[in-house]
Amino acid sequence: MLILVDMETELIANLKTGNSKSFADLVATHQDRVLNICFSFVHNKQDAEDVAQEVFVEVFQSIQNFRGEAKLSTWINRIAINRSLDLLRKKKRKKRMAQVRNLLSISGTVDEPPAAENMLPDRMYEQQERAEILSRAVNSLPENQAIAITLSKYQDYDNKEIAEIMGLTLSAVISLIHRAKKNLYRNLFKYYKKFY
Amino acid sequence: MNKKEIIDQEVQKTLRCFEPMEKVSADPYFYTRLQARLRQQHLQKENKLELFGSRWWRPALIGMIIILNLSTAALVYLSNEKNKGLNQDTLTTLATEYGLNQDDSDLFSANK
Numbered sequence: 001m002l003i004l005v006d007m008e009t010e011l012i013a014n015l016k017t018g019n020s021k022s023f024a025d026l027v028a029t030h031q032d033r034v035l036n037i038c039f040s041f042v043h044n045k046q047d048a049e050d051v052a053q054e055v056f057v058e059v060f061q062s063i064q065n066f067r068g069e070a071k072l073s074t075w076i077n078r079i080a081i082n083r084s085l086d087l088l089r090k091k092k093r094k095k096r097m098a099q100v101r102n103l104l105s106i107s108g109t110v111d112e113p114p115a116a117e118n119m120l121p122d123r124m125y126e127q128q129e130r131a132e133i134l135s136r137a138v139n140s141l142p143e144n145q146a147i148a149i150t151l152s153k154y155q156d157y158d159n160k161e162i163a164e165i166m167g168l169t170l171s172a173v174i175s176l177i178h179r180a181k182k183n184l185y186r187n188l189f190k191y192y193k194k195f196y
Numbered sequence: 197m198n199k200k201e202i203i204d205q206e207v208q209k210t211l212r213c214f215e216p217m218e219k220v221s222a223d224p225y226f227y228t229r230l231q232a233r234l235r236q237q238h239l240q241k242e243n244k245l246e247l248f249g250s251r252w253w254r255p256a257l258i259g260m261i262i263i264l265n266l267s268t269a270a271l272v273y274l275s276n277e278k279n280k281g282l283n284q285d286t287l288t289t290l291a292t293e294y295g296l297n298q299d300d301s302d303l304f305s306a307n308k
C-alpha cells in the first residue's frame with residue numbers, strides 16, 4: 001500500500017515537471033476507465049472518446065493545481081464526470097434550440113422520443129428501446145442523482161467509491177441513490193402511463 | 197391485471213435494463229490523437245500570446261494603454277479649460293469675420 005502511494009507521489013511529481021513518459025504511462029493506465037465512465041454518461045463511443053481526450057488534456061494542463069488531497073484516479077474520474085456532463089448539457093441546449101426553431105417553424109427537425117407504437121417486435125430491439133428510455137430517464141434526474149445512479153448501476157462502483165469520487169459521505173450517496181431510484185420509477189411510470 | 201399493474205410491469209422491465217454497461221476499450225491511436233490535440237492547443241495558445249505579447253510584456257502594454265488614456269483625457273480637459281477663457285470680444289470679431297452676425301431674414305425683401 002505504502003509502495004503504491006509512493007509510486008503515485010513520484011508519478012505526480014514527474015507529471016508536474018512535464019515528463020512526457022509519465023504522462024504516456026498515466027494515459028495508458030487510466031484511458032479505459034475514463035472512456036467507460038464517459039461512455040456510461042454519453043452512451044456513444046465516439047462522443048465518449050472525444051470527452052476522454054478532453055479529460056486527459058485537462059489533466060495535462062491542470063496537474064500543477066493537483067494538491068493530492070484525493071487519489072489521482074479519483075481526481076481524474078471527477079474530471080471525466082464533469083466533462084461528460086458538460087457534453088450532455090451542450091446536447092440538451094442544442095435540442096432545446098431545435099425545439100424552439102421547430103416551434104417557430106424556422107427549420108430543422110426535433111428528435112422525438114420514440115413512441116411505444118413504433119417499437120419493433122423483435123426482443124433485441126425492444127431491449128434497446130427500453131435501455132434508451134431508461135437512459136433518457138436517468139438524464140432527466142437532478143445532476144447529483146444521475147451521477148450516483150450512473151456510477152452505481154452502469155459502472156458497478158460501490159457506494160464507498162462513489163462517495164470518494166463525488167466528495168460526499170457514504171450516507172449521502174446511499175440517500176442519493178435511493179432518491180434516484182424513486183424518481184426514476186415515478187418518471188418511467190408517468191412515461192408509460194401515456195400509452196395505456 | 198389492471199392498468200396500474202400493467203404500467204408497473206413495464207417500468208420494472210425497463211429498470212431491469214440497468215445492468216453494468218458493456219466495457220469499451222480505447223482506440224489504439226488514442227494516445228497519438230491526444231498528443232496531436234495537445235500540440236494543436238499549444239500552438240493556438242502560442243498564437244494568442246503572440247497577439248498580446250509575452251507574459252512579461254503584457255503588464256507594460258496595459259500600463260502604456262492606461263497612460264495614453266490618461267494623457268488624452270488630460271489634454272481634452274486642458275483644452276476645454278482654455279476655451280472657457282475665450283472672451284465675448286473674440287467671439288464677436290470671429291463672427292464678424294465670417295459674416296455670422298448678418299441678418300439674412302430680409303434677403304428677398306431687398307430685391308423687391
